[in-house]
Amino acid sequence: MTKIKICGLTRFEDINAVNSAKPDYIGFVFAESKRQVDIETAKRLKSALNQEIKAVGVFVNQPIEEIISLANARIIDIIQLHGDEDEEYISNLREEVSLPIIKAMRIRQKSDVKKTKSDFALFDTYDKNQYGGSGVSFNWELLQGYEGDFFLAGGLQSDNIEEAIKTVKPFCVDISSGVETNGIKDQRKILEIVEKVRRINYE
Template sequence: MFIIKLAPDGIKSEELTMTKIKICGLSRLEDIAAVNAARPDYIGFVFATSRRQVDMATARVLKQALDPGIAAVGVFVNHPVAEIIALAEQGIIDIIQLHGDEEEATVRLLQTQTGVPVIRALRISNPVDIRASTADYRLFDTYDPSQYGGSGAAFNWDLLAGTSGDFFLAGGLNRSNIAAAINQVNPYCVDLSSGVETAGKKDRDKIIEIVEMIRKIRG
């Protein structure tokens, strides 16, 4: 993947960048130990209602144990803006991910108030779902009428043909399809959760294995 970056003097430079990796839904210190060993680029704390949900106190403890070279993403669904801002201001999260029905005005408000990047999740069932956003990144996930995310199912990646810009790809990614996803869709970052779990809990061996697999794909 080629990413165009602006150098300090404003001159564009082009560099080959490996696909980034996000491991989402961490809720235990064992999970933190696993990602510290595997070293993905991002991890996710889910503050929305789910079996992976964490509260502010738990997230603070987990963030303190997290390798500082790994960015923590807070995942929210129609969450009170004041609480999101507080989490960012306290350094518990480094990036905000909005996974609900939030308006673009909320995206801009959070960018202005926190100064941290915002990811806007879009649930994809047809091409019209792939819409623009003022967020720093878009995340494409599987549409499920019964929930906002975390279904563990993949969607039709053909729908992303021709999609430009840096985006995160989520939805049912695991060791059996991750290479195909990267080669077909060419995402900025792949976002994994259930695909690195065993019996509903993050699996250290699966996390380390898939991070190594992805690094080799783009190595």
């Protein structure tokens, strides 16, 4: 059964929307981004989040100490590394925290699809100008034959979510701009896409 993550939450209105829709995961972006939140904001938002929804912290090449602090404060439940973090970085992080780790890979060609020592891979669209959040999808057929649970990101929205799930059968779909209107999370779109994923799971 495909799970669903709504990423890039920044406001209490976003929290209210996901509490109504009940996706499996939400994402707080701590890396430099238009969706970036600071630690205090994330702490307040997490306190209002339904406890059944897991909070993923998204990081890009950030000091391990910052991640440890957020993990120890229970502001995040899962770690997502979306930069150039290598296997040594992941090993060092594992020595300090016990939270699951997602490692993102930006896909241009088949050779970009690699195994990782993290708990989950996340496959996103390659964009030379940014590490993620481009809102553009990639050729999902490049993932054919990959063994292991993975998150699928990159340009997912209501119009293509069914095709994505049926094509590559991801463990989880990761959506951000696909549930926004004018750069702001849209409660109607969040409810619609979560309901759609749930319905696909039972078809």
